[in-house]
Amino acid sequence: MDNALTPLNREVSPLSNHALADLVACPQCDTLHRLVLVAAGQKARCRRCHSVLMSPHASAMTKIVMLALTATVLMIAAITFPFLTLEARGLTQRNSVIDAILAFSSGLMLPLSLAIAGLIVVLPLMRLAAILYVLAPMAIGWAPAKGAMRAFRFAQVLKPWAMAEIFIVGVAVALVKVAGLAILTIGPAFWAFTALVLVTVLNDNFMCRLTIWRTLEARRPHL
Amino acid sequence: MAHSGGSQTPPLTARAAGLVACPTCGRVHQAQTVHCLRCGQVLASRDGTSMQRVWAWLVAGFMAYIPANLYPMLETTTLGKTQSNTLLGGVIELVLHHSYGVAAIVFFASIVIPIGKFVAISYLALQVQRPDRNSVHLKHRMLEVVEFIGRWSMIDVFVVALLSSLVQLGSVVSVQPGIAAISFALSVVFTMLSAMSFDSRLIWDTDTKDSETA
Numbered sequence: 001m002d003n004a005l006t007p008l009n010r011e012v013s014p015l016s017n018h019a020l021a022d023l024v025a026c027p028q029c030d031t032l033h034r035l036v037l038v039a040a041g042q043k044a045r046c047r048r049c050h051s052v053l054m055s056p057h058a059s060a061m062t063k064i065v066m067l068a069l070t071a072t073v074l075m076i077a078a079i080t081f082p083f084l085t086l087e088a089r090g091l092t093q094r095n096s097v098i099d100a101i102l103a104f105s106s107g108l109m110l111p112l113s114l115a116i117a118g119l120i121v122v123l124p125l126m127r128l129a130a131i132l133y134v135l136a137p138m139a140i141g142w143a144p145a146k147g148a149m150r151a152f153r154f155a156q157v158l159k160p161w162a163m164a165e166i167f168i169v170g171v172a173v174a175l176v177k178v179a180g181l182a183i184l185t186i187g188p189a190f191w192a193f194t195a196l197v198l199v200t201v202l203n204d205n206f207m208c209r210l211t212i213w214r215t216l217e218a219r220r221p222h223l
Numbered sequence: 224m225a226h227s228g229g230s231q232t233p234p235l236t237a238r239a240a241g242l243v244a245c246p247t248c249g250r251v252h253q254a255q256t257v258h259c260l261r262c263g264q265v266l267a268s269r270d271g272t273s274m275q276r277v278w279a280w281l282v283a284g285f286m287a288y289i290p291a292n293l294y295p296m297l298e299t300t301t302l303g304k305t306q307s308n309t310l311l312g313g314v315i316e317l318v319l320h321h322s323y324g325v326a327a328i329v330f331f332a333s334i335v336i337p338i339g340k341f342v343a344i345s346y347l348a349l350q351v352q353r354p355d356r357n358s359v360h361l362k363h364r365m366l367e368v369v370e371f372i373g374r375w376s377m378i379d380v381f382v383v384a385l386l387s388s389l390v391q392l393g394s395v396v397s398v399q400p401g402i403a404a405i406s407f408a409l410s411v412v413f414t415m416l417s418a419m420s421f422d423s424r425l426i427w428d429t430d431t432k433d434s435e436t437a
């Protein structure tokens with residue numbers, strides 16, 4: 001495991017861009033490593049800053065595609081089923097996630113409601129779509145789809161902005177805050193959302209960026 | 224991990240080898256290459272505008288954080304009476320209701336994390352010009368923590384969104400979002416952009432421990 005990535009010595013002779021494909025530079029600290037096969041289930045870390053460079057998993061592509069499909073179904077369930085039901089003094093109110101988002105949709109608050117819709121529904125869905133677009137053809141052994149590189153880069157950029165898990169914690173806090181005012185019941189959409197978060201975490205765990213990039217490059221049809 | 228002997232050979236960076244690396248996919252190229260051959264990303268050995276963008280977003284984030292603390296986050300109307308809560312006021316109210324755990328979460332997400340981020344990013348940005356022998360690992364860890372934890376400040380914005388959609392029971396009780404919800408959300412987004420703009424390779428460039436032998 002340790003010798004999978006060996007630090008290079010100072011005497012690097014001028015190499016062509018093609019030969020340089022066997023090297024990897026740590027994205028965090030720029031240290032060069034010579035790339036050797038890393039076994040599935042193992043992690044290769046940078047010698048200098050200890051960031052994980054590679055963590056390949058057995059049949060990762062298939063697993064990621066299955067999990068991304070599951071996550072998409074869960075997201076659709078989460079936005080269509082009732083999310084929370086509120087009761088106070090004989091009045092009952094059912095809310096879907098969409099209702100929660102549209103709360104701000106008047107006047108000045110409209111940009112905020114759009115931003116929240118983006119962070120908890122739109123961006124996670126776009127990220128799932130991008131991942132499926134890139135990895136579904138790869139999982140069945142095809143060449144990458146047109147624009148797959150751009151789509152995967154897009155998925156990478158989106159990652160910090162998809163905030164479904166933070167929203168779930170927000171729901172928990174809101175439940176406590178509202179406890180004195182009304183009775184709150186959790187609907188099926190809440191559980192779909194929670195499951196979505198768990199599936200996303202599992203999915204990200206299987207995602208070894210470097211391995212996917214290298215596979216994309218290797219299977220790319222010649223330009 | 225076998226570190227034996229590892230420290231004798233100083234690590235060679237892509238830049239020191241006259242190469243340029245892609246931060247997105249790790250591919251290494253000849254110095255003059257413009258686009259990454261693997262993923263298409265525009266290449267730069269070091270992100271030259273990194274520190275400019277870090278400071279710009281950080282200042283913007285700080286400016287948005289001030290009104291976020293002064294104006295109401297939430298306005299609750301109970302039987303005709305309106306009560307408004309600021310960011311800190313919401314925490315205090317939770318404490319008064321003996322919800323200490325939740326109060327701690329909100330206090331951490333809305334006060335500790337944002338202020339910690341301002342301090343940490345400014346410190347890292349100021350230190351990036353100075354050679355450093357001992358604390359490079361620590362600084363890198365700091366940047367990673369800031370990047371990882373920053374998004375969690377959004378909790379309070381989501382809470383405001385949820386409460387104002389849930390609690391709309393006519394004249395009995397209703398909750399409206401306050402203007403601070405917008406400025407706080409902006410503050411979180413700006414500081415996230417600030418942390419993302421930070422090219423961590425600049426931190427490692429200040430590491431003099433390795434270059435002494437070169």
Ligand SMILES: [Zn+2]
Pocket residue numbers: 026027028029030031046047048049050051
């Ligand atoms: Zn590194």
Ligand SMILES: [Zn+2]
Pocket residue numbers: 245246247248249250259260261262263264
């Ligand atoms: Zn690249």
